[in-house]
Amino acid sequence: MSVWRGDANAGELQHFQVPQQENQTILDLVTWIQRETEPGLAYRFSCRVGMCGSCAMMINGIPRWACRTHVQKVVQGNQVTIEPLRNMPVIRDLVCDMSEFFAKWKQAEGQFRGGKSRYDAVEQLKPDTPKRRAANAAIECINCGICYSACDVVSWNKSYLGPAALNRAWSLLNDERDQHSLLRLKAVASDAGCHNCHSHQSCTQYCPNELNPTGAIAGLKRMAAVAALRGDI
C-alpha cells in the first residue's frame, strides 16, 4: 500500500505492507497502519458508513469514500495507492482543508431563505410536482467533496464554485418555498458560476450518491439564460 505523507509544503508516497482480510475497506487499511505501524499517520473519518462525507480520498487516482470502498474492489495486483483529495489544500497526510469548499457553498447562496416562521404550519406541498422532483433529485448531497475533487474546471480555475455548491443552488431554485431565487441566480450566473462548466461529467461519474451535478448545472445555465433575457439578472 502506498500512502501519501506530507503537509501543505511537500510530501511523498510511503510504502506499507498491510494484511489482507475478507471484510476490509480502505478506511480499515488506513486505520491498521495508524494503529499498528505508523501512529503518526493522519486521516479524517467520522461515521464509518457513508453518511458524513469526511473520509473521501484519492484511491488509485479516483476520489472515493474510504469507509465504503471495499479493498477487493480497488486492489490492483495486490497494490493500492491512496492520496489526499485533489483540489483542496492538504493539512497533513490524507487530511484536506475543506474551508474553501464550504465558503463556495455560501457564495452560491446555498442556504434556504423561506418566507414563513416556526410559528406557521408546515406547508402543504405535493411531492410529485416537476419542481419538487427536481429539488429532491439533487438533495441527498453529503458534501464529501468528491465531485469538487474530480472536477477539472476547479483545478484550472480556483474561483469556480464547483459542482457541489451549484448542485445545492439548483435544488434550492426548484424549492417553491424559497424566497431568494434572484439573488441566488445572480450568484450562480457570476464569473465564478455555472457558465464555467465544460460538461466533462466527472462529478456525476464519481458521485457516490449517484447525484447528477452536471445536469443540475445545465439546468442553472438554462435558468440563468432565461432570467438574463427577461432582464431579471
Place this chain on the structure above:
Amino acid sequence: MKYQTHKTDILILGSGGAGLFAALHVKKAAPDLQVTIAVKGLVGKCGCTRMVQGGYNVALGAGDSVERHFMDTIHGGKWLPHQDMAMKLCETAIIRVQELENELGCFFDRNSDGSLHHKAFAGQTFDRTVHKGDLTGIEIISRLMEQVRAMPLQMLEEYRALALIPNQAGDSITAVLMVDMRSGEFHLVRTKSVLLATGGGPTMYRYHTPSGEKSMDGLSMALRVGLKLRDMEMVQFHPTGLLAGLDTRMTGTVLEEGLRGAGGYLLNDQGVRFMLDYDPAAERATRDIVSRAIYAEMRKGNTSPHGGVYISMSHLGADNVKRQFSGMVRRCADCGFDLAGGQVEVVPTAHYFMGGVVVEPDTRCELTGLYVAGEDAGGAHGANRLGGNGVANSTVFGGIAGDVMAADIAGVNHWQDPDMSRVEVEIERAMLPFQKSAGNINAIRTRLMDIMWDDVGILRTGERLHRGLEKLASLKSELLDTGLANDNRVFNLSWHDWLNLQSLIDVSEVVASAALSRENSLGAHFREDYTSIGSLDNSYFTVATRMRDEIEINKSPVVFSIVKPGESLIDDDSFVDSNRERSQ
C-alpha cells in the same frame, strides 16, 4: 506549557443538532454576541445527528396530541423520565419541526395530498415520526450546517475540548481548555457561557454505533468539575449492528430498525427463528427485548462465524427489499454482503446514552454559565429512549439553550477569572502520554471494549459488575503508564486515541457503578440477579458524582410532577399495556 488565549461571549462545544440549533438561536436573539462553535471534527459533519435514519417524533398528525406523545415517552422510559423535560420535549418538537421546514428548508416526506407523512415507529401508540426517507439526519444536519456556516460566527474545527475551567470558587464556568488538533497547540477559550453538546456515544463497548470520534468527552469533563450524572446505567443497545469481524470499522454500524418492522427474520446458526422463543412479538419486539434475546442466543453458542446471528430478508422478495431499503442494501453490498437475497451477520450494538448531566428543563445545570443539551444531558428519556425522540431531544433542547444563554448573558460585562491551577493540571494530564515510554494503546482499547461488553453489557449480574469495576481500575492505571511512540502533536490521531480512552474509562466506571447500585431490571438495564422491575410508585433515579477518584452513587426519587404510575393524560385504552408494541 504555552497556550494561546481567546475570548468569546458564548462557546458551544459540539456541532450536532443541539450545538447548531443553539448557535442559530443565540444569533437570532442577540446578533451582536460573539459565538464560537468548537468541534472535534468538521462543523456539521461529525457526530451522530447526521446518522439518524428513522425520523423525528412530533405530534402534528390529525388526532395526535402532545399529551399522547408525552405518555408514550413516559411509558417507553418506564416512568423514569424527568416529566417536565419530557413534556418540554413533546411540546417544543412541534415548533422545532416547523422551524426546520419553514426557516431552515428541510423537506420531510409528504403524503400524496401534500401533508406531512408520519410513519409508525416502535413503542408508540400513534404514527408520529416525520422523516426524509431513511436518511432523516442528513437532511436535518445539512440544512442546519449551511445556515450556520453562512452566519457571522467563529468555527474552531478539529478542536478538542480537554477541560471545563471554573473560577477559583468552583461555582461558575469561566473558560474551556482546548487543543487545536491540526497544530497540537493548546488554547484557553475564555467565555461567559458554555454549551456542553458534545453528544454521548457509548463507544466503550465492543460493538457500537456512534461515529468514530465519539468518546464521552463531555461527561468526562462534567465529572471532573464535580457535576452530577443521572441514569448512567441506562445504555441503549440497538439489536442489529452489522457484524463483519473486529478488524473492520464497519462492524457495529446500524442496520435499520425498519428491516425487522417490515418482517425480517433473525436466525441463529441453525437457521432457526429464535425470537419466537423469547417474545410473542418476535422480531418486532422493542430494541431492548430483541437485544437481550440475541445476546442470550449468542451465549448459548448458536452463533454465526463472527459470533452473532443472521438477519434474513429474502423471504420478502429480493427485489422488494432492494426497493424498500435501497440505502441499506447498497451499504451492505459495498461492504461485500447481500442483504436483499442472502443473510447478513448482526449483533446487538451500543447505541445511545439515556444518562447524562442532571439539568433543568431550560438546560441550566449546577455550574453557573454552563448549559447542557442533547445526549450529554440526562432525564428526558428515563430508562429507554423511543426511536425518533433522539433527534427531537437534541434539536429541541439545543434551541432552548440558545434562547436561554442569550437572555442570561445580556448585560453581563465582566469576564470571570479562570482557576489557573486547573489549567496547569489539565495540560499536564493531556501531555502525560508524551512523558511515558511507548506502549500498545490499541490493546488497551480492545480490553476496555471487552470488559464493557462482557461485564457491563446487555445482561448484568452483581458479580460481573464487581469484576468489571476491578478490571477498569487496573486498565486505568495501565493507560496512565502507557505512552506514545511519536511526540509530534500535529494531527496526531494516536494521541487523541489515548485521550479518548481516558474519557471512555472515566465514564465506563460510572456506568458500571450505577449498574451495580440498581438492583432491579428496568428498561435498558437488566440484572440477571434482580429481574423484577421494582416498584414504579417508588421509582428512583441514580445520581453519580466523582470526588477525588471515588465514584459515589445516590438514589433520588422520581418526581411524578405531571402524571403518576397508573394514571394517564389520555382517556382511552392505548396505555393498558405499557409494553405494547407497534412497528412499521
